[in-house]
Amino acid sequence: MTVSELTASAQDYLKMIWSSTEWAEAPITVGAMAERMALKPSTVSDGIRRLAKQGLVTHAPYGSIELTPAGRAHAVEMVRRHRLLETFLVQVLGYGWDEVHDEAEILEHAVSDTMIQRIDEKLGHPTRDPHGDPIPSGNGLPHRPQGDPLTSVEPERTVTITRISDADPDMLRYFTQLGLGPDTRLQVLAHRPYADVTTIRVGDRDVDLGPSAAEAIWVVAN
Amino acid sequence: MTVSELTASAQDYLKMIWSSTEWAEAPITVGAMAERMALKPSTVSDGIRRLAKQGLVTHAPYGSIELTPAGRAHAVEMVRRHRLLETFLVQVLGYGWDEVHDEAEILEHAVSDTMIQRIDEKLGHPTRDPHGDPIPSGNGLPHRPQGDPLTSVEPERTVTITRISDADPDMLRYFTQLGLGPDTRLQVLAHRPYADVTTIRVGDRDVDLGPSAAEAIWVVAN
DNA sequence: CATGAATGTTAGACTGGCCTAACAAAACTG
DNA sequence: CAGTTTTGTTAGGCCAGTCTAACATTCATG
Helix, strand or coil, rough: CCCCCCCHHHHHHHHHHHHHCCCCCCCCCCCHHHHHHCCCCCHHHHHHHHHHHHHCCCCCCCCCCCCCCHHHHHHHHHHHHHHHHHHHHHHCCCCCCCCCHHHHHCCCCCHHHHHHHHHEEEEEEECCCCCCECCCCCCCCCCCCCCEEHHHHHCEEEEEEEECCCCHHHHHHHHHHHHHCCEEEEEEEEEECCEEEEEEEEEEEEEEEEHHHHEEEEECCC | CCHHHHHHHHHHHHHHHHHHCCCCCCCCHHHHEEEEECHHHHHHHHHHHHHHHCCEEECCCCCEECCCCHHHHHHHHCCCCCCCHHHHHHCCCCCCCCCHHHCCCHHHHCCCCHHHHHHHHCCCCCEECCCEEECCCCCCCCCCCEEEEHHHHCCCCCCEEEEEEECCCCHHHHHHHCCCCCCCEEEEEEEECCCCCEEEEEECCEEEEEEEHHHHHHECCC
16 A cells, blocks of 8 residues: 555644654653644544554554554655655745745645655755755655754753754744754753743854744754 | 635536536536546535535536636636646656646645745746646636637648647657647648548658547647 | 436435544542 | 542544435437
């Protein structure tokens, strides 16, 4: 079975389950999925049951949700589609990096395998999307994200941004104003615990980031 | 209401109704729609009823099917999307003209108005798609097809192809082999009535076309 | 112009995907 | 460790869209 034969909602569930393991450790819960997909828990519970019936996830009632190898392959393919489409929209159609997420979210369910292949060729087999996220390769090779959240970096360290979550377009526009993007270098000045603020220096400017912003940015030491 | 808010099936019904009036005269019937959309007549009958309830078509039981102004606007927008997407796939992603129809048929339901606008700009506001069909303008201006079926041309006349129906990819590949495409000039040698064959000269080659092929080609005198 | 053929509509069933409400299980917490 | 809170599941309803089967209307022809 190819990923195109799944329903759009099945594709979304699989992608969500897989994505939750990309940057975190604990397996995702029904409640968290419902929250992040703007659905009711009962709907997700039902959807997971359908996926289990198709052999794409394993799930005992009240148990954890795990992808089967088949489910994982489909999920990775959807992530690949999403990130290639985002890259395509930016590079070929002149979209801003803050505009591509929602468009890709819809297109990823509609494009054919052929189209994805041609986009990949046209772009020269890119390895990272506009937010710095790695683009899984066509053969579904293992895919190791790198970096740590900005919130976990010790003060005084200078680091380079590897990825920025694409979830919030408004935040991305704010980051653009600040000159923050993939590959930007910055210095962490301090974490102020009770204010929940992380202060960074980027260029010659000091900026305070709240938790939602600081958690959206992933970095590596350099 | 914008066309994106309609369901995919509503978009398809409207496009089909409108398209039936582009090259023919008589209004389309439920049976013909069912046939061309590979659905059962009962399904189409039901779909038309839903469209009527939304004020997009007028239809009394057993009566004729007519688009309302709102319905027509949506239909034209869908045709615009389809033809712009076909053009985009050929010019930007290197598709063959025989490959684009099915891909566009799916993408037209998924792309945003913004994306259509950017594609239109990227292509420089094209006026004809890869099969020669006119691309309706963004403001829904009246849209007059031109030309006549090859079958209606008198023998000995030399004509230029204005459009070729995109319905059958195999046929398009055959036309490519023959060097037939939009703007190709050819001479009609004869119609052989009981054989249902039209003989044309294209370049220095004489070719016999059966009815399905001859009816797919539209031409103007020159 | 009456009747049979062709065409169109309605009724009822099913699926996927969503919801709300009621219930069940698990996980805290005093 | 028992009660309460949180989390997850089930039951039942709804909608769009498809189907088959039965029925209604229209058309065309003898």
